[in-house]
Amino acid sequence: xxxxxxxxxxxxxxxxxxxxxxxxxxxxxxxxxxxxxxxxxxxxxxxxxxxxxxxxxxxxxxxxxxxxxxxxxxxxxxxx
Amino acid sequence: xxxxxxxxxxxxxxxxxxxxxxxxxxxxxxxxxxxxxxxxxxxxxxxxxxxxxxxxxxxxxxxxxxxxxxxxxxxxxxxxxxxxxxxxxxxxxxxxxxxxxxxxxxxxxxxxxxxxxxxxxxxxxxxxxxxxxxxxxxxxxxxxxxxxxxxxxxxxxxxxxxxxxxxxxxxxxxxxxxxxxxxxxxxxxxxxxxxxxxxxxxxxxxxxxxxxxxxxxxxxxxxxxxxxxxxxxxxxxxxxxxxxxxxxxxxxxxxxxxxxxxxxxxxxxxxxxxxxxxxxxxxxxxxxxxxxxxxxxxxxxxxxxxxxxxxxxxxxxxxxxxxxxxxxxxxxxxxxxxxxxxxxxxxxxxxxxxxxxxxxxxxxxxxxxxxxxxxxxxxxxxxxxxxxxxxxxxxxxxxxxxxxxxxxxxxxxxxxxxxxxxxxxxxxxxxxxxxxxxxxxxxxxxxxxxxxxxxxxxxxxxxxxxxxxxxxxxxxxxxxxxxxxxxxxxxxxxxxxxxxxxxxxxxxxxxxxxxxxxxxxxxxxxxxxxxxxxxxxxxxxxxxxxxxxxxxxxxxxxxxxxxxxxxxxxxxxxxxxxxxxxxxxxxxxxx
Numbered sequence: 001x002x003x004x005x006x007x008x009x010x011x012x013x014x015x016x017x018x019x020x021x022x023x024x025x026x027x028x029x030x031x032x033x034x035x036x037x038x039x040x041x042x043x044x045x046x047x048x049x050x051x052x053x054x055x056x057x058x059x060x061x062x063x064x065x066x067x068x069x070x071x072x073x074x075x076x077x078x079x080x
Numbered sequence: 081x082x083x084x085x086x087x088x089x090x091x092x093x094x095x096x097x098x099x100x101x102x103x104x105x106x107x108x109x110x111x112x113x114x115x116x117x118x119x120x121x122x123x124x125x126x127x128x129x130x131x132x133x134x135x136x137x138x139x140x141x142x143x144x145x146x147x148x149x150x151x152x153x154x155x156x157x158x159x160x161x162x163x164x165x166x167x168x169x170x171x172x173x174x175x176x177x178x179x180x181x182x183x184x185x186x187x188x189x190x191x192x193x194x195x196x197x198x199x200x201x202x203x204x205x206x207x208x209x210x211x212x213x214x215x216x217x218x219x220x221x222x223x224x225x226x227x228x229x230x231x232x233x234x235x236x237x238x239x240x241x242x243x244x245x246x247x248x249x250x251x252x253x254x255x256x257x258x259x260x261x262x263x264x265x266x267x268x269x270x271x272x273x274x275x276x277x278x279x280x281x282x283x284x285x286x287x288x289x290x291x292x293x294x295x296x297x298x299x300x301x302x303x304x305x306x307x308x309x310x311x312x313x314x315x316x317x318x319x320x321x322x323x324x325x326x327x328x329x330x331x332x333x334x335x336x337x338x339x340x341x342x343x344x345x346x347x348x349x350x351x352x353x354x355x356x357x358x359x360x361x362x363x364x365x366x367x368x369x370x371x372x373x374x375x376x377x378x379x380x381x382x383x384x385x386x387x388x389x390x391x392x393x394x395x396x397x398x399x400x401x402x403x404x405x406x407x408x409x410x411x412x413x414x415x416x417x418x419x420x421x422x423x424x425x426x427x428x429x430x431x432x433x434x435x436x437x438x439x440x441x442x443x444x445x446x447x448x449x450x451x452x453x454x455x456x457x458x459x460x461x462x463x464x465x466x467x468x469x470x471x472x473x474x475x476x477x478x479x480x481x482x483x484x485x486x487x488x489x490x491x492x493x494x495x496x497x498x499x500x501x502x503x504x505x506x507x508x509x510x511x512x513x514x515x516x517x518x519x520x521x522x523x524x525x526x527x528x529x530x531x532x533x534x535x536x537x538x539x540x541x542x543x544x545x546x547x548x549x550x551x552x553x554x555x556x557x558x559x560x561x562x563x564x565x566x567x568x569x570x571x572x573x574x575x576x577x578x579x580x581x582x583x584x585x586x587x588x589x590x591x592x593x594x595x596x597x598x599x600x601x602x603x604x605x606x607x608x609x610x611x612x613x614x615x616x617x618x619x620x621x622x623x624x625x626x627x628x629x630x631x632x633x634x635x636x637x638x639x640x641x642x643x644x645x646x647x648x649x650x651x652x653x654x655x656x657x658x659x660x661x662x663x664x665x666x667x668x669x670x671x
Contacts, residue, residue: 032625032628033622033625035621036630036632038630039351039560040351040374040378040560040594040596042351042352043351043352043353043354043378043382044382046352047382047384058137058138059136059137059138059349059352059353059356060136060137060349062349062352062353063346063348063349063352
C-alpha cells in the first residue's frame with residue numbers, strides 16, 4: 001500500500017546513498033531486504049541522512065534500528 | 081599519496097627467512113606458566129590499575145582493575161564448577177558485547193574448561209543458518225556447554241536444548257555471590273593443556289576448531305610482544321570481535337599476559353560510528369591498534385573530519401593491518417585523513433597471521449613503514465615479482481613484514497620445493513605456537529600439513545625476508561575481514577528456484593573503494609525473459625542476506641556454460657575470469 005511508504009525525501013536520500021534508482025522503501029522494510037544495504041553501506045546511509053537533515057543520532061539509536069520506518073521515526077524525533 | 085618504502089632495487093643485505101629460535105638462546109618471559117598463573121600474577125602486581133575499559137555508545141560503560149577482573153573471574157569459575165562444568169569441557173560463549181564477557185571468559189579458563197567465543201547472531205542472519213553453523217560446530221568440536229542469555233535461548237531453544245549440550249544463562253548476580261575459586265586450584269593446569277578453542281569463520285557448519293595450549297598462547301604473546309616492542313607503557317584499543325583471532329589474541333590475550341590496559345569497543349556500534357575508535361584512543365591514550373584493511377577505508381571515508389579529536393593519534397605508535405590483503409591505497413587514505421591528527425607513516429605496520437599459528441607469523445619492523453614493491457603486473461601474473469619498468473603497468477605489493485621470533489616462512493612450488501626470492505608460490509609456515517591440529521578432524525589436519533609445515537593456502541613471495549602476500553590458493557572469499565567459504569554461497573544459491581542445481585560458482589571481485597572483496601556468483605539458468613531473470617536475481621540476492629552475506633554481483637549463464645577442471649570440479653577461478661569477460665554483470669546498482 002502507498003500509505004506504507006516512507007517519506008519521499010528520506011527515501012530519495014537512502015536510495016541515493018545506495019546508488020539505487022528505485023526501490024519501494026516501506027515502513028516495515030528491513031535493511032537486509034534492500035539491495036546493497038549491508039553493514040558497510042549502513043554508515044553511509046546514516047551519514048547521508050544526518051547531513052541532509054542536519055541532525056546527529058546516538059550510536060545506540062542507530063544500532064537499535066530494525067526497519068526503515070524506525071529510521072523515519074528517528075528523523076522526526078530529532079526534529080527534522 | 082603515501083608510497084611507503086618503495087623498493088626499486090635489491091641492494092639490501094640478504095636476511096634469512098629462517099628465524100626459528102625456539103629453545104636454546106631464547107629466554108621466555110613465562111616459562112612453564114599457564115594463563116591462570118600469569119593472570120594471578122598480574123592481579124597481584126597491578127592491583128587497582130586499569131585492566132579493561134569497555135566502551136559502548138561512545139562512552140565508557142565499565143572499567144575493571146586487574147584485581148577486580150581476576151576476582152570476578154575467580155567467582156565465575158566457582159559458579160561454573162557449581163553448575164557442573166568440569167576440566168576439559170568446551171564452553172561456547174554466545175553473548176552480545178558486554179562487560180560481563182571478560183570475567184566470564186577468564187572464569188572458564190580458571191575453571192579448567194575451554195572457552196570458545198562464538199559470533200552472536202545479528203538480525204541479518206537467517207535463524208536456520210545460525211542453527212546450521214552452531215550444529216556443525218557442536219558436531220565437529222564437541223561443545224559441552226553454551227553460556228548465553230535468555231533472549232537467545234528464547235529464539236533457539238530447540239537447538240540450544242540439544243541432549244548433549246548443556247545451556248547456562250549468564251548470571252552476574254549468581255557468580256558475584258560465589259566465593260572466588262581458590263587460585264591454587266585454578267593454577268593446577270598443565271602448560272600443554274588446551275586453554276582455548278578458536279573456530280575458523282564459516283556460515284554453514286564448515287568451521288574447524290583450532291585448539292591452542294597455554295604454552296602456545298603465552299609463548300606467542302611473548303614473542304609477538306617482543307616483535308612490536310611492547311612495554312608496560314602500552315595499551316590496546318580495539319573494536320575487533322573476540323571470536324576472531326586478531327581480536328582474541330592480539331587485542332585480548334597479549335595485553336592480558338603483559339598486564340597492559342585493554343580498551344574494547346562494541347563491534348556492532350563501531351561499524352556504524354567508526355570515529356568512536358578515535359575518541360577512545362584519544363581518551364584512553366591507547367598506543368596499539370589492529371585493523372583489517374577495510375577498516376582503513378571506513379575510517380578514511382566515513383568519519384567526519386570535524387568530529388575527530390584534535391589529539392586522536394597523539395598516543396598511537398602502531399596500527400597493524402592484518403586479516404585481509406594489505407593495500408597501499410588504503411594505508412594512504414588513512415594517513416591522509418589522520419596525518420593532521422598526529423598519525424605518521426611509521427605508525428602503520430602489517431602482519432600475516434592466522435588462528436592456526438595462534439596469531440602472527442610476520443610483522444613490519446617497528447619504526448618502519450611497510451615496504452611496497454611496484455612490480456610488473458604482467459610478470460607477476462606469470463609468477464615472477466619483478467620490479468616494474470617506468471612504462472609498465474604495475475601492481476603495488478605491500479609487505480606483511482618479516483617472520484617474528486619463533487616463526488619461519490617459506491614459499492614453495494606445488495611439489496614442496498622452496499622457491500627463490502621474488503618467485504610466487506604457496507606460503508607455508510612453521511611456528512613454535514603452531515596448533516596441533518583441527519579438533520576432532522584428522523582429515524582436515526592432514527590436508528594442511530606438509531613435512532611439518534602448515535600450508536596456509538595463501539600465495540605470495542619472499543624478498544630479503546619480507547613476505548608479500550598477493551592472493552589465495554584456496555577460493556576463500558574475504559569480505560570486510562569475514563571469511564566466507566564459496567561452498568556456502570554456492571550451496572544456498574544452488575537451491576534457489578530457477579537456478580540449475582549444482583551449477584553455481586561463487587568468487588571474489590575486488591572492491592577498491594571499500595578496500596575489501598565483494599561476492600560474485602555465476603549461475604546457470606534456463607530462464608530467458610528479462611522479467612524472470614529480474615525475479616531470479618532478487619531470489620539469489622535474498623539467500624545471501626539470509627546468512628548475512630551480501631551477493632553484490634550476479635552473472636546469468638545458459639545451461640552448460642560453466643566449465644569443469646580436469647578433476648571434474650567447477651573451477652571458480654577460471655569461470656569467474658570468464659564471466660568477467662563474457663557475461664553481463666547484473667549488479668544491484670543497475671536496477
